Amino acid sequence: MSNRQSADVCVVGGGYSGTMVCANLVRLGYSGTIVLIERGRRPARGVAYDPPSERLLLNVPAANMGAWADDPSEFHRWLIGRGREVAPGTFVSRAWYGEYLEQKLREAVDASRERLSVVHGEAVEYSNDDGSHRVVLDDGREVVSPRLVLALGNLRPGPLPGVRVPGGAGWWHADPWSAEAHAPCRNGERVLVIGTGLTMVDVCVSLTSVGARPKITVLSRNGLLPCVHATPGFKAVSATPPEAGWPLRRIVRHIRREARRVMREGGDWRAAIDCVRPWTRAIWSGLSAKDRERFVRLVRTPWDVHRHRVPAEVVARLVELQQRKSLRIVAGRVRRVENAGAAARVAWLERGTQREESAEFDRIINCTGARTSIDASPLLGAMAAAGVIRSEEIGLGVQTDAWARAVGRDGNVSEGVWVVGPLRRGTLWESTAVPDLREQALDAAREVLGDSGVSGARAPETWCAQ
Numbered sequence: 001m002s003n004r005q006s007a008d009v010c011v012v013g014g015g016y017s018g019t020m021v022c023a024n025l026v027r028l029g030y031s032g033t034i035v036l037i038e039r040g041r042r043p044a045r046g047v048a049y050d051p052p053s054e055r056l057l058l059n060v061p062a063a064n065m066g067a068w069a070d071d072p073s074e075f076h077r078w079l080i081g082r083g084r085e086v087a088p089g090t091f092v093s094r095a096w097y098g099e100y101l102e103q104k105l106r107e108a109v110d111a112s113r114e115r116l117s118v119v120h121g122e123a124v125e126y127s128n129d130d131g132s133h134r135v136v137l138d139d140g141r142e143v144v145s146p147r148l149v150l151a152l153g154n155l156r157p158g159p160l161p162g163v164r165v166p167g168g169a170g171w172w173h174a175d176p177w178s179a180e181a182h183a184p185c186r187n188g189e190r191v192l193v194i195g196t197g198l199t200m201v202d203v204c205v206s207l208t209s210v211g212a213r214p215k216i217t218v219l220s221r222n223g224l225l226p227c228v229h230a231t232p233g234f235k236a237v238s239a240t241p242p243e244a245g246w247p248l249r250r251i252v253r254h255i256r257r258e259a260r261r262v263m264r265e266g267g268d269w270r271a272a273i274d275c276v277r278p279w280t281r282a283i284w285s286g287l288s289a290k291d292r293e294r295f296v297r298l299v300r301t302p303w304d305v306h307r308h309r310v311p312a313e314v315v316a317r318l319v320e321l322q323q324r325k326s327l328r329i330v331a332g333r334v335r336r337v338e339n340a341g342a343a344a345r346v347a348w349l350e351r352g353t354q355r356e357e358s359a360e361f362d363r364i365i366n367c368t369g370a371r372t373s374i375d376a377s378p379l380l381g382a383m384a385a386a387g388v389i390r391s392e393e394i395g396l397g398v399q400t401d402a403w404a405r406a407v408g409r410d411g412n413v414s415e416g417v418w419v420v421g422p423l424r425r426g427t428l429w430e431s432t433a434v435p436d437l438r439e440q441a442l443d444a445a446r447e448v449l450g451d452s453g454v455s456g457a458r459a460p461e462t463w464c465a466q
């Protein structure tokens with residue numbers, strides 16, 4: 001690539017979302033040039049599907065992980081085609097899914113006849129030159145395009161609120177998805193994992209993968225762990241979803257009541273959570289800004305642990321670690337982190353008693369969850385400063401309209417800027433897993449097609465356009 005490259009479409013972020021926007025564009029017959037910018041060493045895989053260990057599993061069954069919106073079971077067939085004979089409901093290795101996505105990208109590049117190219121580098125700066133979006137990479141190269149799709153995905157967790165961590169400390173792992181954070185432990189190694197969600201689960205599986213016996217403490221404000229996926233044996237009892245437009249309090253009460261009813265009738269409480277999924281966008285957009293803020297502050301953690309579940313074998317592993325005294329779970333809030341020779345001394349306030357506890361650790365991993373604030377990314381910061389994007393009202397990513405178009409500082413839609421993936425959480429709430437993102441990737445590709453005046457482009461079939 002010369003120092004300056006022009007393209008008809010520039011997609012920043014080559015994880016699932018960016019890859020599948022490109023693949024959909026090619027499949028829909030887009031005739032323009034597309035540049036996909038990815039900073040990681042393995043485009044297509046993103047953060048989730050380039051795991052440091054083969055043992056880390058998908059949290060969605062294979063039969064529902066197909067990358068195309070119109071073919072959810074394709075991934076399962078792909079596995080079978082490669083001699084990986086698994087049942088449709090199996091939770092397979094995330095590394096296998098990464099291979100599958102790499103193939104999707106390769107196929108799209110081949111089918112595009114050199115119209116789709118991948119550029120390696122991190123997009124860090126932005127300017128708008130007469131309606132053209134100019135994206136500058138960390139090594140000074142530039143991509144200029146009238147259409148820009150932001151698919152930056154899961155931004156690394158932010159600093160611990162109110163806690164200063166000494167700089168340059170070898171025990172501190174700010175990136176919970178890095179190979180260093182996941183390096184298997186030695187016997188007796190003292191590890192603190194801050195956060196008790198899905199990333200914590202991954203970390204515990206990796207750290208103990210070679211049979212060592214570390215001493216892992218996992219700590220979060222609530223100490224709540226993700227629930228387990230359903231096991232067979234429950235009666236099929238369905239639940240009724242809450243209605244869009246109800247206030248948050250009524251929605252929460254309704255879901256709880258439905259869960260209890262389903263259980264009384266011999267069914268599985270998960271039905272009361274899962275029935276909400278097709279309606280999440282409508283319910284979320286029907287909440288007032290105050291209720292959304294309240295949801296994030298008060299309901300998000302209990303909701304996430306019930307909604308984002310883990311396979312039974314993973315839970316069995318955690319239980320085994322607890323029984324071997326290799327894992328303890330603590331509810332509390334970190335107050336101080338200090339150097340203690342080669343290790344760290346951490347003090348926390350125990351939930352409930354408010355007693356201060358402290359201990360020394362050889363490794364601390366920040367698993368407090370992907371950041372959603374736009375100042376977590378230099379590119380987004382530069383775009384916000386240029387006025388073409390703005391933060392979503394309560395800081396959940398970038399503000400977009402129902403058609404994935406970015407909203408600028410002045411409240412108007414920005415010409416030729418779309419957002420796909422976790423950065424749309426504020427607009428959609430469910431904007432994380434492949435079953436949600438595959439529709440988004442298709443819709444964004446159709447939008448780009450529509451915008452470029454290519455005949456045959458269809459309007460996006462979003463929930464609000466129906």
Ligand SMILES: Cc1cc2nc3c(=O)[nH]c(=O)nc-3n(C[C@H](O)[C@H](O)[C@H](O)COP(=O)(O)OP(=O)(O)OC[C@H]3O[C@@H](n4cnc5c(N)ncnc54)[C@H](O)[C@@H]3O)c2cc1C
Pocket residue numbers: 012013014015016017018037038039040045046047048049057058059060094121122123124151152153154155177199202377379420421422432433434435437
């Ligand atoms: C650990 C983990 C496990 C998960 N497991 C599952 C699962 O089993 N099933 C499921 O459905 N969902 C899972 N998810 C949800 C996951 O978010 C989505 O499935 C999907 O991977 C999101 O893809 P994405 O492309 O939007 O984001 P990401 O995967 O985060 O990809 C974004 C990409 O953008 C790149 N990037 C960011 N900024 C820049 C920049 N400025 N310049 C250049 N490149 C940039 C990053 O390097 C990255 O490759 C998981 C998420 C995580 C974090």
